[in-house]
Amino acid sequence: MYVKSLKQLAIFAFAFNYDKLYSITDFDELSLQTREQIVQWLFDHDTGLLDREILESRYDKRAWVGSPAENLAATRPVRSRRQSLKNMFTSIAFRRNDQNTTSRSPESKNSCDSTSDAKSCADQEKAEELDELELSIQSYFGKTKLFANITRLTVTKSLMLCDEVLQCFSEQCGYLRNVTFSHCQYITDEGFYYLVSNGRLCQLETLTVESCNNFCGSCLAKLDTQGHIVSICLRFLRLNWKAFGSFLNLNSGLQSVDLRSSWFMGHVEDVALIPAILGQNLVCLVMPKTSNHRLELFMESLYRNCENLRKLDLTSCNVEDISELQDCCPVLEDLDLTFCIKLQSDYFKSTRLPIPPSVKRLGLGSLNIDTECLEKLLAKGACEDGSSVLTNLTHVNLNGIEATAYDTTFLKQMCRSLGHQLVSISLNHMELPDVALKPIAGHCRALQTLHISSREMTGETLKPFFAKEHNAHLLKNLSLMCCYKLERGLLELVGDRCDSLEKVNLSRIQTVDDEILQLLAAKCATTLKKISLGACRQVTDYGVACLAVNCDLSEINIAGNNNITNSSIKTLARCCPTLTELYISGCSKITPETVTYIRDQCISRVYISHRNPSNGIEPDSFSAFNIDSGEFVAVSAETGIF
Template identity: 30%
Template sequence: MVKTLHDVCLTCIQNRLDKIPDVGRRLPNVHKEILLERLVNHDILTERYFKTVKKYLFVENLRNVTLYKSNQLTDVMLKTLGERCPNIHQLTIHMCANVTDTGIKAVTKPQKELAVLELRKLASFTGKGLEHLKSPKLKSLDLRGCNAVTTEAVETVTRNNPTISHLILHDCGQLSPNVFASIAKTLKHNLEEIDGCPRPMSDENVIALARFCPNLKSLNLLGGSKVTGNALLELSQGCVRLEALDLSYCYGLQESPENEFLWTLPTSLTRLSLCGVMLSDETLLVETLQRLKRLKSVRLCGIPALNDKTLPKILEHLGGTLEEVDISGSRALTDEGLASIATYCTTLRELDLSICKMLTGRTLLPLLRDTEKALLLKKAFFSVQQIEEEVLLAVVENCNNLEKFDAAGMETLTDHLLSTMAANCPRLKHVGIKGCKQVTDIGVCELARQCPLKYLVLSGIQAITDKTVFTISNHCHDLEEIYLNGCVNVSSTTINYLIDSCLSRVYVQHKTPNLDREHIMGKNIDTGEFCRMDLIQDG
């Protein structure tokens, strides 16, 4: 894969924006939005260059603005953006260390067309900067990871913008326990989705959501250890349109009599996660799921009651509609029970078998060799050491529409299998092959040449070298994340080349501690980097 002419031209303009005469008049708005995002991603938004950006890219009809992980972005720049661009439809500011409430206030106050606002992981942002935001079209507000945001700020912004239907407050650690009850009373029937911080999510909050938000469609209670069966009953009775519910690690629901309220879950559910809810009652698990006939996604990670008897009973009723099945971490499940997936699941798009130590995957072969069923599978997470090579071969030969594949720690994964996957899976974007000892540059380079990779985990593969990184740099221009921990033969120079070659900002994790006695690593106290000690010259 090579860069398109379109991207090559945009990169040229990006680097010479201040040299091209009258460039602002010649560029359509969609390209101005793309250029602004790439200037930020490649740290070109210096104060000197900002004068050109302000002149040519900040225009009144700018609609979508994404500013990601930039230490160059300042409150002053945001003030200018707000003044010159009052009609933004979607605004994302993510991990920009120098942005404060002052800048957020300046850019959001003039907006009357704003529909989507994402302010993520802004360490100095308390939420006070949103006190003047009043957009009659605001539907989605995402404040995840803004640890300093206060309850007062959240209550103010929801009161001023009652049209909000999607609200994400995950990892906002300063919120008071009753904040969700307050939000429910404010947004009422408009609220359709809420993803909150699990610590304060108590019965009081869930009951308030049930009583005031009848149109709620998606609720994330992950880690809500204080939630009990009574709240679940209220939720089931009040939110009859609920489609997605995450009860992962809600430990208060795993023992009788609280777990019996799982029988009351609304039959409107299409997505349900019970990961980490340590249910041991087999009958309860089976009957709870059998009555939810609309389920398309079910996540049962680590549930003791899931075994060779219960899984077939569940899938006999639900298999025909299920598109996503997560049975990872199951200790009791063997190939005998796994066979029910091949028997009953006719529309499967995602399958997660991670850390199921007793599986070889052999009973999945009828599904993986079925032309129609195999083509439906888009996500396969098979990080199980016992999975047989024949099973992996069936995946890479027949699952031609695969987009995500994870086989971390699998000793049976070879360069031949990766090369076959590269030839047969042209849509593959997400690959995790951490610690696969037989993999070398050969297999990874084939993937890079033929697949549009965006997410790649190669940690612990000591056989790969700079050749792999150079190949990724020259072919995977849309790469967003790469993990190279323990890859001692990959240099910092090639990492920098990779960052420069990609279109978006690339998240790179590359730590190489001592892994090989002949490749002794030491930390350079001046740079903070790990270096090969045997290659450092004296003096």
């Protein structure tokens, strides 16, 4: 069991109430602020966990709840406060279970009285007291209404959640409407089946299971939500096709199916059943990893049954024909054809264009098409009347299309035609020169997302774009990752003008330093939530401190920087209580003890990626990354032997 004592159960209950699970084994591992929140929550809720009279007589909550800061030190020192909390959670203030707690027998008392070692007797009594507190979860959950009103369960990156915990939770909770499990490695189909068998999911509306390695979906075969469920998301999983097919038959009213990067185990009967069963109810469909599992029949079934489809993601699917989309899916707004390698330039050169004019988001990443075809899709003059084909387009993804690096006229024509309405442009993994990006500055006036990754770009032609106050204010998401030649002047413009940035990626740009981060922190103090500074080797603890003090960060990546020390981590822990993701792999000056410190200080559970490849190897060796195994290994500098 992961929850063995009442004090751990209190933490468990508090965590569920706030849609969080703390991966802890002892109350002392939590920060003082979190401990106080737990105690206050137990005061405010009649959970049956605490005997209020005993608790109030042992612990004066007014010492830290609702007291002015100047009176707090006078009433009780911090050390005394901390000790009181610890004593409360290790005392017998918890209400005991009368059915499971038995008083000591007269024989045990007599044996204690007759012994000459008084200390041994005291230790025995203390041990018996502690045993009384170690109540079983099964019996205790029947006495409390702790989880009765919960309708939404969200657990992310928790090492605490397991099948036993789900079993206990399913016996106490009410009808769940929204369930999300993400990166929970210890739950299996058995644990999920407890929720199904106890009838807790009969009113389920949305279900999300993502990156849970031991979950294959066999429990879905018996999940009948009686028509309530509208959305299911199963990402990065190995799924049981037979069970998933049974689930579709039981819940044919589904409107959204997201199977991104999942794959089906065993024999795949026919993926054409997905649109055939759901029919006109289907609004959103994200296909899983698939090669040639009867995709021709799948597309035919899609054309025939899904006229109300608004989103279709065919990433990495080997489809060969999408010619009927325009007629059969007239309200399609989001189409992603990334890595559909069988759609070649010759296909798009046909007189009839396959993409519906209603599309607002279009993904063409890594397709082997030339600029002539792109002009036909996205630029004026493609139709006989000279108008643009995709007049509603607002988001375009052209990542990895090599042809655009050699023919710069395409981007110019696209920006002239659609620049006034484009909200998002993604041009990653392309060797674009500065001259190719000049039309963005001249014609794009509504951009909120701009992603560019080019080793040849200096940013000179983009300066007019960031110099305009209107453009800089609208921009919320900026990525200039791997732009090795980027000039410092452009970064200064970004830091000085862009005051609405929420997410920034400046990884591998060597001109990024503490002064740039200071500008960003001052300008985007109220908006910036996520920033990536991987391998920015001029960044030091001062730059990280500027971000931590001014911005309420939820995610930061400072991996691969040997200038970063424990000081940065402690500053993040003190100033960013909502931090949820921290990437510090390769930071050799950060110790494991400091990583534990930030887990303790942050209220939200923090996912930390910390691999130090050079830690513990011989002085005359160096570390290397094994691309086959994905691990760092030590290599001798003299012999080159692993």
